[in-house]
Amino acid sequence: GDSVTQMEGPVTLSEEAFLTINCTYTATGYPSLFWYVQYPGEGLQLLLKATKADDKGSNKGFEATYRKETTSFHLEKGSVQVSDSAVYFCALRNTGNQFYFGTGTSLTVIP
Amino acid sequence: EAQVTQNPRYLITVTGKKLTVTCSQNMNHEYMSWYRQDPGLGLRQIYYSMNVEVTDKGDVPEGYKVSRKEKRNFPLILESPSPNQTSLYFCASRAHSSYEQYFGPGTRLTVT
Numbered sequence: 001g002d003s004v005t006q007m008e009g010p011v012t013l014s015e016e017a018f019l020t021i022n023c024t025y026t027a028t029g030y031p032s033l034f035w036y037v038q039y040p041g042e043g044l045q046l047l048l049k050a051t052k053a054d055d056k057g058s059n060k061g062f063e064a065t066y067r068k069e070t071t072s073f074h075l076e077k078g079s080v081q082v083s084d085s086a087v088y089f090c091a092l093r094n095t096g097n098q099f100y101f102g103t104g105t106s107l108t109v110i111p
Numbered sequence: 112e113a114q115v116t117q118n119p120r121y122l123i124t125v126t127g128k129k130l131t132v133t134c135s136q137n138m139n140h141e142y143m144s145w146y147r148q149d150p151g152l153g154l155r156q157i158y159y160s161m162n163v164e165v166t167d168k169g170d171v172p173e174g175y176k177v178s179r180k181e182k183r184n185f186p187l188i189l190e191s192p193s194p195n196q197t198s199l200y201f202c203a204s205r206a207h208s209s210y211e212q213y214f215g216p217g218t219r220l221t222v223t
Contacts, residue, residue, distance in 0.1 A: 046211045049210050
């Protein structure tokens with residue numbers, strides 16, 4: 001079945017460090033891919049998306065590129081801030097409109 | 112303000128006592144869904160609905176029921192809760208034409 005695998009956390013970085021959170025997926029057909037962010041005590045918010053191969057999603061300094069050849073959608077940010085501390089979820093929506101989420105990666109940024 | 116609301120936010124109950132978690136959205140979205148979030152498992156889809164009177168099973172539907180009699184509401188029903196249904200539950204909605212899902216604040220359910 002369809003699934004999403006993302007790197008285990010937690011991740012702790014110093015402010016202004018480079019961030020990469022790896023995400024790979026398994027799906028039939030051509031899924032849409034997403035990164036969601038969850039701040040403490042809140043629901044998930046869409047961070048960025050990509051709907052077809054080679055699309056690059058970007059928002060708030062975060063980027064991810066839909067790589068069909070490697071079935072990956074890694075999240076990157078060049079310089080993290082304390083306010084980026086949250087849990088990040090990679091997700092896909094398949095052609096049947098079902099959503100699959102990764103297990104989440106907790107990020108803590110220290111000043 | 113556009114939002115998805117869930118009630119209650121916190122619930123402690125006992126095995127076998129029927130309960131309903133309500134979900135309501137004010138954005139006229141066609142699509143609504145329920146997820147549960149468990150440590151190490153991420154979010155898993157329980158049920159979803161593409162429109163009024165149309166519901167489908169997600170990844171983990173066992174032990175749950177839903178209904179969609181009105182566009183704005185999508186209640187989650189646990190007829191006979193068991194301890195393995197202790198979890199954090201999220202409702203979400205989106206428009207058919209949009210990729211963005213809006214999530215509610217979550218309902219933390221404990222079944223003893």
